[in-house]
Amino acid sequence: MSKVFDYAEVAKHNTAESCWVVLYGNVYDVTNFIPEHPGGSKVILQLAGTDATEEYDPIHPPGILEENLKPEAKLGTIDPDTLPSAEKSPVETGEAVQEGPVDLENLLNLDEIEEVATKQISHKAWAYYFSAADDLGSKNFNNQVYRQILLRPRVFVDCVKCDTSTSFLGHNVKLPIYVSPAAMARLAHPDGEHGIAQACERYGAMHLISQNASMTPEQIVADATPGQVFGWQLYVQNERHKSEAMLARINKLPAIKYICLTLDAPVPGKRELDEKSKNVASNLPTPSSVQGSGSVSTTSTDAKTPAAPKAMGMGQSLFWGTAADLTWKTTLPWLAEHTDLPIVLKGLQTHEDAYLASLHAPQVKAIILSNHGGRALDTAPPAVHTLLEIRKYCPEVLDRVEVWVDGGIKRGTDVVKALCLGARGVGIGRGALYGLGAGGTEGVARVLEILKAETETCMRLLGVERVDQLGMQYINTRAVERDIYDGPAALERPSLWAMAKAKL
Numbered sequence: 001m002s003k004v005f006d007y008a009e010v011a012k013h014n015t016a017e018s019c020w021v022v023l024y025g026n027v028y029d030v031t032n033f034i035p036e037h038p039g040g041s042k043v044i045l046q047l048a049g050t051d052a053t054e055e056y057d058p059i060h061p062p063g064i065l066e067e068n069l070k071p072e073a074k075l076g077t078i079d080p081d082t083l084p085s086a087e088k089s090p091v092e093t094g095e096a097v098q099e100g101p102v103d104l105e106n107l108l109n110l111d112e113i114e115e116v117a118t119k120q121i122s123h124k125a126w127a128y129y130f131s132a133a134d135d136l137g138s139k140n141f142n143n144q145v146y147r148q149i150l151l152r153p154r155v156f157v158d159c160v161k162c163d164t165s166t167s168f169l170g171h172n173v174k175l176p177i178y179v180s181p182a183a184m185a186r187l188a189h190p191d192g193e194h195g196i197a198q199a200c201e202r203y204g205a206m207h208l209i210s211q212n213a214s215m216t217p218e219q220i221v222a223d224a225t226p227g228q229v230f231g232w233q234l235y236v237q238n239e240r241h242k243s244e245a246m247l248a249r250i251n252k253l254p255a256i257k258y259i260c261l262t263l264d265a266p267v268p269g270k271r272e273l274d275e276k277s278k279n280v281a282s283n284l285p286t287p288s289s290v291q292g293s294g295s296v297s298t299t300s301t302d303a304k305t306p307a308a309p310k311a312m313g314m315g316q317s318l319f320w321g322t323a324a325d326l327t328w329k330t331t332l333p334w335l336a337e338h339t340d341l342p343i344v345l346k347g348l349q350t351h352e353d354a355y356l357a358s359l360h361a362p363q364v365k366a367i368i369l370s371n372h373g374g375r376a377l378d379t380a381p382p383a384v385h386t387l388l389e390i391r392k393y394c395p396e397v398l399d400r401v402e403v404w405v406d407g408g409i410k411r412g413t414d415v416v417k418a419l420c421l422g423a424r425g426v427g428i429g430r431g432a433l434y435g436l437g438a439g440g441t442e443g444v445a446r447v448l449e450i451l452k453a454e455t456e457t458c459m460r461l462l463g464v465e466r467v468d469q470l471g472m473q474y475i476n477t478r479a480v481e482r483d484i485y486d487g488p489a490a491l492e493r494p495s496l497w498a499m500a501k502a503k504l
Helices: 007-011 031-036 041-046 053-059 064-068 110-120 123-130 137-147 192-203 240-251 272-277 314-319 328-338 351-358 383-393 412-420 430-462 496-502
Strands: 003-005 020-023 026-029 074-078 166-168 171-173 177-179 206-209 230-234 256-262 343-348 364-369 402-406 425-428
Touching: 003 007, 007 020, 020 053, 031 041, 110 430, 123 272, 123 430, 137 383, 137 412, 177 192, 177 430, 192 206, 192 430, 230 240, 240 256, 240 328, 256 328, 256 364, 343 351, 351 364, 351 383, 364 383, 383 402, 383 412, 412 425, 412 430, 425 430
Parallel strands: 003 074, 177 206, 177 425, 206 230, 230 256, 256 343, 343 364, 364 402, 402 425
Antiparallel strands: 020 026, 026 074, 166 171
16 A cells, blocks of 8 residues: 655755655655766755745656656655645746737737747746747848848739648648747646647648657647647757657557657757756755755766766756767668658758768758757858758759748748748747747637738738749848858869760
């Protein structure tokens, strides 16, 4: 019979030498797990001897407890009558003040949805979603660069029909828009990534699932309809067996059509707003047991994994354990051993890397031009610059692999401009999270509804019926071209003589 504990007894175990927590009504001894916690020891110790469910639940998928703790770590259950009943105010907890139901129909653009979501979600969630590297330069420029591209409308063209459908990797979709891998969706709303998937199904958009999702991949695709398209983001771990196990798991889910290997953040960027929020439990006082470094060693024994910083934001915690030693020579062959799914490479920021990726077709089917939403390296180029580089130095890339872009998409005109430049589709990340924050699944649906309507309006005013008709003739990029890279191409193309011999 499971032992029932009084909360006062649990509260005594609040040190690094004896650390108990309550999760979902159960009492766990997590003392031995403290040094192994990806988010660092301090996060656990701040919750030592307490009911950690509220802090734990939004950011951990089901099953994580069972995967990381031995069965004997579960000591019993908590007597619910002994739990503290006093509720803290929103100011004390750092939670946002709820202002009642939101009329989503009155929200007319993504900025208005973000404004509402900011009021609805906790400060911790906002800091994680909004934050970007250093001075937020790349994050802001991602959007501003689209303002520098001018449209060239044609008139006296029948614009009654408008078809936004396209395909990704041979899979038909109704929109050239996909949801980028946006982590920790349940920080915004309990609907989480499953809610994003449901909204995508309604509008025929693709959903690229974050490896750091707050729900399991099985939960997210549980209600997928035939033809719905998902991808899975992969951050390769230093402990390769963990990534291999996840790939084996993803291979069993038919709804997931490809693996997206993320390359633009081998190490986390310096996201100061997120770091100030200090991850989970940031609103809690720090017990004497964890002042300074406590009694838990933070010294790394793995040369590939440096010691964790004393205080990490949520972004740094999620990146902990991510491999920084990936290469063209070793990583793609390793992937081929563990999945037959097509590979999409995310985070390319130069035409040279785009060209190298194209040489790895057909294993690599697509590339995503992205600076990680400005969250990795500040002043890295926006996707628009990289796309123009490709057109200038190696346009053959557009024929070898599909090119997708993300970062800064807030309007249907942004979508259309990216497609005119040669992108197959565009991704939105923060927009989906803010949609969740504003109204759950319906909020994400509203985001897609707005972008679809704006895209259709733009296409009609350009005189274009189908997305495959969009091209450079509909935009003026002169102001942007002035600022793109203008150095040597640095491409090792085959010589004409070698090409001629190959045809003999």
